[in-house]
Amino acid sequence: MxxxxxxxxxxxxxxxxxxxxxxxxxxxxxxxxxxxxxxxxxxxxxxxxxxxxxxxxxxxxxxxxxxxxxxxxxxxxxxxxxxxxxxxxxxxxxxxxxxxxxxxxxxxxxxxxxxxxxxxxxxxxxxxxxxxIHPGFVGDILPLTLTRLSDRIDCIEVSEIADKQKTPSVYIDFMGFGQTPDELLAKPNCMTGAMHAFAQSIALLVEGLGKTIENLTETHEIATANSDIPYPGGTIRRGTVAGQHWEWTAWADGKPLVVYHLYYRVGDDMEPAWHLGDSRHHIVVHGSPSFEVTLQATKDADGHRPFLGIxxxxxxxxxxxxxxxxxxxxxxxxxxxxxxxxxxxxx
Ligand SMILES: NC(=O)c1ccc[n+]([C@@H]2O[C@H](COP(=O)([O-])OP(=O)(O)OC[C@H]3O[C@@H](n4cnc5c(N)ncnc54)[C@H](OP(=O)(O)O)[C@@H]3O)[C@@H](O)[C@H]2O)c1
Missing domain, CATH: 3.40.50.720 (NAD(P)-binding Rossmann-like Domain)
Known part of the structure; x- marks a missing residue:
């Protein structure tokens, strides 16, 4: 060595x-x-x-x-x-x-x-x-490595779930949290076109499985704060954007082969209530056999699991x-x- x-x-x-x-x-x-x-x-x-x-x-x-x-x-x-x-x-x-x-x-x-x-x-x-971590690991080389545990694969789902209240960053602003939904949708932010950055990881996984992406589709859901949500560095006001869910699906042979979910939120008190639980990365391989892997921090002294993405x-x-x-x-x-x-x- x-x-x-x-x-x-x-x-x-x-x-x-x-x-x-x-x-x-x-x-x-x-x-x-x-x-x-x-x-x-x-x-x-x-x-x-x-x-x-x-x-x-x-x-x-x-x-x-x-x-x-x-x-x-x-x-x-x-x-x-x-x-x-x-x-x-x-x-x-x-x-x-x-x-x-x-x-x-x-x-x-x-x-x-x-x-x-x-x-x-x-x-x-x-x-x-x-x-x-993502793009770059949890949606590409990690699931590709896990596919060696499979007899047959129908679909791979990869989720990144991050609570920005516990690990605040400039991305709270950059991703448009704290704006009204109309403001968020009216102007581009750093997540506009993010699908194309994540598509590189999807391509590594799909091509690693011997397939090519036929089509990529995107959905974007918004959750608004039920009350003022304080975080170190600011407050998400009631009625403004407190949670966002992006879903990017790569289709192959006319079916969804890889689905990425990004759930970013500031706290929990929002509508719709997604009941997301701790920050984590989660991979589900649907097929034969079906199995899942969760990647998360161990609990800290307060019983929380910090987001380790950074x-x-x-x-x-x-x-x-x-x-x-x-x-x-x-x-x-x-x-x-x-x-x-x-x-x-x-x-
Ligand atoms: N692939 C992944 O999984 C992944 C995950 C997380 C982050 N990232 C990427 O990694 C990069 C760094 O992320 P980060 O969380 O470290 O970001 P950050 O905390 O905002 O730090 C970025 C640093 O860039 C410098 N900088 C240059 N131009 C700047 C500007 N106009 N405004 C503010 N700072 C500027 C500053 O360095 P100085 O303070 O030294 O001057 C700043 O501290 C980002 O591009 C992010 O998208 C990738």
């Missing part, structure tokens, strides 16, 4: 980036060599200070050129918004890139980006891997880095990686 260490850069220190940064500091397989930030208050601060850890000697910078000039094996690229041109510049500078912003798998919507990334990989002799998104990226760095240059999917063998977790 390789004892190699990997020189890493953390790009952006939001919720995902901070989890990754803590992992890079703690895991001896990684040597943190750079941190890129946009927030002027963070520039010049030690990575340890940004993560409540002892000083590391690595100071955050807002200079893209300084990051490009660093010698590093990999950049964990987790800013708020996609930026394929910057990803390509990092790849051309010879750094591998792992990113929760994808793309995770080439399809008709993202193939242009994948081609640009592949060209930059060739130029820089580097690799790119799109990571994350933590897992960061760790799924971090744990693939050694293999992505060791892979031949190019756009590397789960199929190319095979069984990922994380390094440095036993410590």
């Amino acid at each position: 390789s004892q190699k260490t990997y020189r890493v850069i953390q790009w952006a220190t939001g919720t995902v980036g901070t989890v990754a940064l803590k992992h890079f500091i703690a895991n001896p397989v990684f040597e943190l060599v750079g941190v890129y930030v946009t927030n002027p208050d963070k520039v010049g601060k030690d990575a340890g200070q940004l993560t409540d850890r002892p000083a590391t000697g690595v100071l955050a910078t807002d200079s893209v050129d300084a990051i490009l000039a660093l010698e590093a094996d990999c950049v964990h690229f987790s800013p708020l918004l996609p930026d394929v041109d910057t990803v390509c510049a990092l790849l051309r500078s010879g750094k591998n890139v792992v990113s929760p912003l994808g793309p995770v798998y080439s399809n008709d919507i993202c193939s242009g980006d994948v081609e640009k990334i592949e060209a930059a990989c060739r130029e820089g002799s580097a690799s790119f891997h799109g990571s994350g 933590t897992w998104t960061a760790l799924l990226g971090c744990t693939t880095i050694p293999q992505v760095c060791d892979a031949g240059p190019g756009f590397v999917t789960h199929i190319d990686l095979g069984v990922v063998q994380p390094r440095g977790l036993i410590r």
Whole structure:
């Protein structure tokens, strides 16, 4: 087993980036060599200070050129918004890139980006891997792996159920929570067109089963708050959007083959009452035999199960880095990686 260490850069220190940064500091397989930030208050601060850890000697910078000039094996690229041109510049500078912003798998919507990334990989002799919990794991490589337990498959359902009251983020605003249903439906937000990002994961699963997607369909349900719902950072007012359910169905041979459900909510007091229970990921394989798998946090001291989607998104990226760095240059999917063998977790 390789004892190699990997020189890493953390790009952006939001919720995902901070989890990754803590992992890079703690895991001896990684040597943190750079941190890129946009927030002027963070520039010049030690990575340890940004993560409540002892000083590391690595100071955050807002200079893209300084990051490009660093010698590093990999950049964990987790800013708020996609930026394929910057990803390509990092790849051309010879750094591998792992990113929760994808793309995770080439399809008709993202193939242009994948081609640009592949060209930059060739130029820089580097690799790119799109990571994350969903899209990136729970709706693609995890169910694809589980299908080995099947004799016959009729349909696979994958649900992400997240209570944003317990794990608030900028996404409460970005997804239009707290608006009236009419306001939400009148203007696009970050979930407009999200089906096409998740369609990459669906394609990986469907094509992994030897089929092609004939058609993708979407439904979107809204639940409104029965009372004011406070959360750390704000309040969802009575009558405004407190819950949203997206359902994306991939059809093959005229039947639904893969169905994704995303249930995002702030608290529970809403109409309709979906009675969702704890935050979790849930996979149901309908067929012979039919079976289900639930992925959720163990209960904390208060008896709650926190939503681990953000933590897992960061760790799924971090744990693939050694293999992505060791892979031949190019756009590397789960199929190319095979069984990922994380390094440095036993410590
Ligand atoms: N695939 C998946 O399963 C999955 C799951 C969760 C998230 N994600 C993706 O991962 C990315 C990071 O998510 P996150 O939860 O870490 O987001 P976040 O907490 O909002 O952090 C994003 C960071 O990006 C930087 N940034 C750059 N431009 C910004 C702008 N205009 N406004 C605000 N911040 C800006 C900031 O970094 P500094 O503070 O360092 O300046 C900010 O902290 C997002 O694109 C998200 O969609 C993917």
